[in-house]
Amino acid sequence: MTQANSDAAREAAARFTATYDKIKTEIGRIMVGQDEIVEGVLTALFAGGHVLLEGVPGLGKTMLVRTLGEAVDLGFSRIQFTPDMMPADIQGTQVLVEGEGGGHELEFREGPLVSNLVLADEINRATPKTQSALLEAMQERQITVGRRTIKLDEPYCVMATQNPVEQEGTYPLPEAQLDRFLLKLVIGYPQESDYAAILDRTTGSDDVAINAVSTGAEINALREVVRAVPVPEHAKTHAIRLVMATQPGSDYATPEVNEYVSLGASPRGAQALLLVGKVKALLDGRFAVSTQDLDAAAKSVLRHRVMINFHALSAGITTDALIDGVTQSLRATATA
Amino acid sequence: MRQALQEDLDQVALRGAAELRAARAARTTAREAPRALPLIWLLPLFGLATGLAALAIGASPRLLTLPTLLALMAGAPLLFIAIQAALAWLTPPDRTTALAIVDEELNLSGRALLADEFLAKEASGELGPFEAAALDEAGPAVRRATWTPLAFARASWSPGEESAPHFVAATLLLFLYAWFSAAIIGANEPALQPGDPAVVAGLDTPSSKASQTDADAEDTAEQTAPKPTPKIAKTGKPAEPKKGEKAEQLPDNMRASAGKTGKGKSSEAQSQSSASESRGAPSGQSPAPPKESAKKAQTPKKPKKKTQADEPPRDPKEESEAGGSTAGKGSAKGSNRNTTTSKWSSKDQVTTPDDQEIDEDEDTEDEDEEQKSRGGMQPNLRDRRPPTSRDLRIGFGNRPSPDANGRGGPSEGKKSRGTASLVLGVPIPDRVKGQPNAGPTRITQERIEPSAEDAAEATAQARRERDAALGELERPAPLQHPRLLAPWQKKLIQAYIDGRRQSAPVTQP
Numbered sequence: 001m002t003q004a005n006s007d008a009a010r011e012a013a014a015r016f017t018a019t020y021d022k023i024k025t026e027i028g029r030i031m032v033g034q035d036e037i038v039e040g041v042l043t044a045l046f047a048g049g050h051v052l053l054e055g056v057p058g059l060g061k062t063m064l065v066r067t068l069g070e071a072v073d074l075g076f077s078r079i080q081f082t083p084d085m086m087p088a089d090i091q092g093t094q095v096l097v098e099g100e101g102g103g104h105e106l107e108f109r110e111g112p113l114v115s116n117l118v119l120a121d122e123i124n125r126a127t128p129k130t131q132s133a134l135l136e137a138m139q140e141r142q143i144t145v146g147r148r149t150i151k152l153d154e155p156y157c158v159m160a161t162q163n164p165v166e167q168e169g170t171y172p173l174p175e176a177q178l179d180r181f182l183l184k185l186v187i188g189y190p191q192e193s194d195y196a197a198i199l200d201r202t203t204g205s206d207d208v209a210i211n212a213v214s215t216g217a218e219i220n221a222l223r224e225v226v227r228a229v230p231v232p233e234h235a236k237t238h239a240i241r242l243v244m245a246t247q248p249g250s251d252y253a254t255p256e257v258n259e260y261v262s263l264g265a266s267p268r269g270a271q272a273l274l275l276v277g278k279v280k281a282l283l284d285g286r287f288a289v290s291t292q293d294l295d296a297a298a299k300s301v302l303r304h305r306v307m308i309n310f311h312a313l314s315a316g317i318t319t320d321a322l323i324d325g326v327t328q329s330l331r332a333t334a335t336a
Numbered sequence: 337m338r339q340a341l342q343e344d345l346d347q348v349a350l351r352g353a354a355e356l357r358a359a360r361a362a363r364t365t366a367r368e369a370p371r372a373l374p375l376i377w378l379l380p381l382f383g384l385a386t387g388l389a390a391l392a393i394g395a396s397p398r399l400l401t402l403p404t405l406l407a408l409m410a411g412a413p414l415l416f417i418a419i420q421a422a423l424a425w426l427t428p429p430d431r432t433t434a435l436a437i438v439d440e441e442l443n444l445s446g447r448a449l450l451a452d453e454f455l456a457k458e459a460s461g462e463l464g465p466f467e468a469a470a471l472d473e474a475g476p477a478v479r480r481a482t483w484t485p486l487a488f489a490r491a492s493w494s495p496g497e498e499s500a501p502h503f504v505a506a507t508l509l510l511f512l513y514a515w516f517s518a519a520i521i522g523a524n525e526p527a528l529q530p531g532d533p534a535v536v537a538g539l540d541t542p543s544s545k546a547s548q549t550d551a552d553a554e555d556t557a558e559q560t561a562p563k564p565t566p567k568i569a570k571t572g573k574p575a576e577p578k579k580g581e582k583a584e585q586l587p588d589n590m591r592a593s594a595g596k597t598g599k600g601k602s603s604e605a606q607s608q609s610s611a612s613e614s615r616g617a618p619s620g621q622s623p624a625p626p627k628e629s630a631k632k633a634q635t636p637k638k639p640k641k642k643t644q645a646d647e648p649p650r651d652p653k654e655e656s657e658a659g660g661s662t663a664g665k666g667s668a669k670g671s672n673r674n675t676t677t678s679k680w681s682s683k684d685q686v687t688t689p690d691d692q693e694i695d696e697d698e699d700t701e702d703e704d705e706e707q708k709s710r711g712g713m714q715p716n717l718r719d720r721r722p723p724t725s726r727d728l729r730i731g732f733g734n735r736p737s738p739d740a741n742g743r744g745g746p747s748e749g750k751k752s753r754g755t756a757s758l759v760l761g762v763p764i765p766d767r768v769k770g771q772p773n774a775g776p777t778r779i780t781q782e783r784i785e786p787s788a789e790d791a792a793e794a795t796a797q798a799r800r801e802r803d804a805a806l807g808e809l810e811r812p813a814p815l816q817h818p819r820l821l822a823p824w825q826k827k828l829i830q831a832y833i834d835g836r837r838q839s840a841p842v843t844q845p
Contacts, residue, residue, distance in 0.1 A: 005464070005468050006468035006471075006472050009465035009466040009468065228465070229466055230450075230466050234432065234453075235450075284445075286447075286473065287466045287470035290445040291446055292445055292446070
């Protein structure tokens with residue numbers, strides 16, 4: 001029986017890896033380079049989380065999300081956030097339509113939030129009121145408009161982008177909303193070797209068509225596989241200490257954290273660490289989460305959950321550097 | 337299969353524990369070695385300090401020999417480090433830590449740890465499919481860990497630049513210690529031997545009579561020698577005390593005394609103290625009437641060399657006689673008595689602090705009793721102050737006018753409170769009593785260094801000629817007083833000005 005069980009797990013893990021590779025390959029037909037970003041987006045998709053993409057314009061953020069929607073045959077909608085956008089613009093509202101008999105009646109028209117893959121472009125340009133309209137959709141997977149509550153179809157994934165420059169007239173995302181993103185991926189400039197391929201694909205006459213290599217149902221099934229990956233006690237302890245180490249004043253906080261961090265990660269950060277660690281373990285061909293998986297996921301999971309203070313800003317300390325110090329400190333403590 | 341995995345895990349845990357113990361011992365050695373370094377200079381420093389302290393209090397310093405000190409300097413840090421390392425070695429690591437060490441060292445991605453955990457789960461029948469797959473996958477990795485050599489990085493320590501000051505300080509202190517033990521202690525040892533309490537106590541014992549006889553003989557030889565003692569040189573004739581003969585016959589450094597009289601001091605110390613005291617205070621050594629000096633010379637208990645501190649308290653008669661000696665350089669006004677020997681002066685100088693202490697103690701006790709009687713409900717009565725004076729009279733505060741004589745005339749000022757303050761004509765000062773102005777004046781002085789300041793450059797230049805006529809000038813009013821200028825004076829001035837105009841005509845612009 002044990003052997004049969006282990007065989008089932010192996011098959012599930014193999015199916016997961018195969019699907020993951022197919023989607024990644026399909027996206028790679030459009031996207032050149034940015035492997036880490038593509039892997040991060042797929043990880044969030046399989047882990048059931050949302051992604052915050054940060055990068056300057058022109059790096060292919062929108063194209064990545066649209067390509068992903070096409071590759072997995074999911075509904076895709078894009079919202080270009082502007083300061084004058086209202087919650088009804090993204091959630092939906094009742095409009096007066098003409099009935100068949102010539103009369104008029106109110107009919108609810110769903111907003112762009114009702115989809116599978118939602119690209120919230122330049123989310124920090126919307127007002128907090130509109131940003132807050134995303135909270136319910138991201139956490140509860142439902143939206144409430146008036147007396148109407150709409151359950152969102154799974155898989156549901158919000159992929160928001162924001163521009164690190166041109167911060168004039170923007171509304172930085174509040175901590176409550178940042179915490180709801182599973183990952184924050186920072187997109188950098190492509191490598192020199194990637195530029196030629198990007199130019200060829202985007203300026204030539206050949207139009208690359210993306211094929212749907214997976215479905216929403218398969219994604220949902222693979223999400224169950226991810227959730228089934230066990231987490232040993234030592235890995236769980238490591239995840240907890242990793243999160244606690246970002247909280248100033250805790251037992252595991254480094255001196256840099258105590259000096260430069262104003263707000264540490266919440267327990268939701270530990271949940272995200274384990275989910276991402278499970279995906280990484282499956283991708284690595286293992287059947288349980290290890291501390292290396294957690295360390296590898298720490299930056300993308302924790303960088304938007306750790307708020308640095310003014311001293312860190314003035315000293316040029318980044319959250320990535322602080323998280324690196326935290327992981328090194330914990331590893332040194334574990335081997336002591 | 338699972339049994340083999342369990343055995344492999346046990347073996348890996350043993351390997352990991354051994355590696356961890358060794359690593360902890362090495363790390364403890366590296367950590368504690370810099371902390372133990374100060375011991376190599378603290379030991380000679382401590383030896384020097386104790387030796388100096390012993391010399392300062394007059395005790396016999398007992399110092400370690402150089403080889404012993406060197407052995408301690410080398411052995412103490414090593415012993416300290418060895419104890420710390422042994423404690424680290426003896427602390428047993430738990431199984432989880434040992435397996436984690438092997439996982440980390442061999443990069444097993446936690447397979448050893450999870451295998452250990454999932455095996456326990458399998459025994460309780462809670463194993464899931466992924467856990468079973470993880471166990472199957474961990475088997476080969478754990479087997480490999482049983483024979484793969486562990487290259488665990490161990491901390492090491494070697495004396496670097498930071499340890500150089502310690503060695504330099506130890507060398508310097510070692511040389512200082514050697515010099516100290518050779519020079520100071522070596523010189524003091526023979527002098528201290530006869531002064532040893534055992535020797536002094538044994539002077540009266542029969543067994544020590546032989547040595548005492550030898551010492552007497554040496555003393556006699558010294559006395560008969562042509563070299564005069566200071567005592568003989570001062571008095572011109574040798575003193576012949578009978579009771580103090582024994583002590584006189586002892587060597588100077590063996591003279592015993594008691595308490596404040598300086599009996600515990602050596603003769604050298606006594607002579608030093610007597611010299612200093614003779615400078616500071618008038619004594620009986622100053623020129624005295626011949627009668628008294630003769631009387632003192634007849635007194636066997638008071639050799640002239642003795643100081644005032646060594647003297648027993650005199651009787652009042654003797655003090656009155658001694659007061660006639662012209663000791664002080666400046667005599668007191670209205671009295672030719674020596675103030676240092678008079679009764680009242682000594683009582684005034686000596687007893688006043690004691691009286692104050694006694695008074696303060698009594699006051700404190702009274703206040704404590706009062707506080708106890710009130711049950712501690714009131715603040716400390718020691719801080720109580722007299723109530724604020726509400727006297728509004730003008731002039732002399734609470735004191736009566738010094739001009740008041742009780743027979744009319746100026747009397748005490750009227751009170752300016754109550755009804756009296758409503759009566760006009762009773763001035764109320766608009767100032768703080770006792771202050772020359774409206775209140776305290778605070779003067780703050782700041783030290784400011786002069787500093788250069790930018791200023792517009794001013795160029796010196798000659799005054800130019802007037803480039804326009806002045807126009808009509810107002811003439812002064814005619815002099816009202818005829819005496820200011822006499823007619824001849826007016827003529828003289830007019831002639832002078834006319835002459836000036838003729839000699840130097842005014843240039844027209």
